[in-house]
Amino acid sequence: MRFVSLTSxxxxxxxxxxxxxxxxxxxxxxxxKVMLVEADPGARTISLLMRGYFKPEKGWIDYLKGEAVLExxxxxxxxxxxxxxxxxxxxxxxxxxxxxxxxxxxVDLFKKLxxxxxxxxxxxxxxxGKPSIDDLIYGTLTDLYLVTGPNISEVKATAEFRRVLNRKxxxxxxxxxxxxxxxxxxxxxxxxxxxxxxxxxxxxxxxxFAAIPASPKVSISEEKGKPLVLLDQRDPASRxxxxxALRVLSESDISHAKRLELExxxxxxxxxxxxxxxxxxxxxxxxxxRSGSEWR
Numbered sequence: 001m002r003f004v005s006l007t008s009x010x011x012x013x014x015x016x017x018x019x020x021x022x023x024x025x026x027x028x029x030x031x032x033k034v035m036l037v038e039a040d041p042g043a044r045t046i047s048l049l050m051r052g053y054f055k056p057e058k059g060w061i062d063y064l065k066g067e068a069v070l071e072x073x074x075x076x077x078x079x080x081x082x083x084x085x086x087x088x089x090x091x092x093x094x095x096x097x098x099x100x101x102x103x104x105x106x107v108d109l110f111k112k113l114x115x116x117x118x119x120x121x122x123x124x125x126x127x128x129g130k131p132s133i134d135d136l137i138y139g140t141l142t143d144l145y146l147v148t149g150p151n152i153s154e155v156k157a158t159a160e161f162r163r164v165l166n167r168k169x170x171x172x173x174x175x176x177x178x179x180x181x182x183x184x185x186x187x188x189x190x191x192x193x194x195x196x197x198x199x200x201x202x203x204x205x206x207x208x209f210a211a212i213p214a215s216p217k218v219s220i221s222e223e224k225g226k227p228l229v230l231l232d233q234r235d236p237a238s239r240x241x242x243x244x245a246l247r248v249l250s251e252s253d254i255s256h257a258k259r260l261e262l263e264x265x266x267x268x269x270x271x272x273x274x275x276x277x278x279x280x281x282x283x284x285x286x287x288x289x290r291s292g293s294e295w296r
Contacts, residue, residue: 001032001120002248003111005138006184007127008147009161013154014186015147016043017218017228018210019126021238024049024227025245027083028262031255032121034083035074035114039138040128041088047225049077049085059089064106070113079230100172104137111141121253122245131161136169139179145209147184150196158183159204182209184244189214190236210244213237233266 004022008015023036036049039060056075062068063086077083114120125142128134138144148158165179183206185197190213197211215237221228229238242262246254 001115001122001253002250003123003125003142004248005125005127005135005142005144006147007135007138007144007180008129008158009131009164010148010154010157011042011129013147013149014212014218015129016040016126018147018184018186018212018241018244019043019124020048021227021229021241022244022248023083023122023124024080025229025238025241026122026124026249027077027080028229029242029245029255029258030082030121030249030253031258032082032253033119034122035085035120035124036083037086037123037125038088039134040126042129043088043126048222048227049079049083050075056087056089059087061088063110064103066106070110079226100133100137103133104141107137107141121249124248131164135165136172136179139165139169140173144180145182145184146180146204146206147186148200148204149187150185150189150200155200155203162204162206178206180206182207184210184212186212187214188212193236193240210240210247212240212244233262239266 006015006019006022019036023034026034037060056073058068058072060073063070063073073086075085075087077085111123114123123142125138127138127144135144146158146162148154162180166177169175169177169179183201183204185200185208188196188211193211193213194208197208201208213236215228215235217232217235218228218237221231224231228235229241232238233242
């Protein structure tokens with residue numbers, strides 16, 4: 001299984017949208033459970049993953065502080081049976097919870113608990129939308145990715161954020177480490193998604209992890225209270241999120257049957273294009289090795 005964290009230092013770049021659609025896409029592709037941890041108190045995951053108003057009594061911070069057990073904070077989504085969430089339910093930042101080593105230990109214990117269960121294929125953490133010690137903790141314990149939009153100000157802010165993370169890491173741990181693994185670029189011009197993402201990633205100084213084209217249906221999905229990948233799987237942004245999910249899932253966790261079903265919905269049964277079931281393993285392996293984010 002894999003633990004992934006998404007972070008940004010600016011609001012409005014689509015961090016939470018990417019987190020929601022990544023886990024929803026993964027849930028569509030695996031028979032195992034997937035989880036979204038809402039570590040960002042300002043995120044709006046509830047409206048897209050739960051029908052109607054919902055607010056749990058306890059959440060992620062309560063769990064880290066030892067004031068709740070996992071069973072008390074874990075909530076199953078109403079839109080996908082194998083998608084689970086832990087909501088923030090608190091505005092308390094990590095630095096206010098306690099010593100960073102204690103918090104890091106709690107996060108590490110959480111990882112070990114989830115991994116030992118064998119039930120989960122993916123856990124995605126939606127980090128707070130501002131630079132904090134949270135990002136360093138998640139950066140050391142998970143695969144951390146920076147999320148940015150295509151505007152010059154957003155790209156420059158992301159590049160500076162990367163430098164700050166690396167500098168803070170060195171100040172604390174006295175080791176030079178690239179904290180973030182890559183960059184997810186949102187709201188790209190569809191016809192130039194890959195090219196523009198490569199240029200932006202070069203400016204930030206990280207490899208492209210995903211290039212997500214702009215889609216007017218993102219706002220529609222928010223209005224309807226449903227992740228984009230469930231609203232319209234033919235949409236270019238949905239296809240990019242599905243490809244992103246294929247990259248973060250282990251090949252052994254991908255359900256070939258679900259993969260085939262999605263391909264039929266997207267391309268139509270008469271244009272399936274993947275051949276017999278025996279070829280799926282090879283195809284999935286090739287997709288997982290690709291650095292692009294277009295649904296092939």
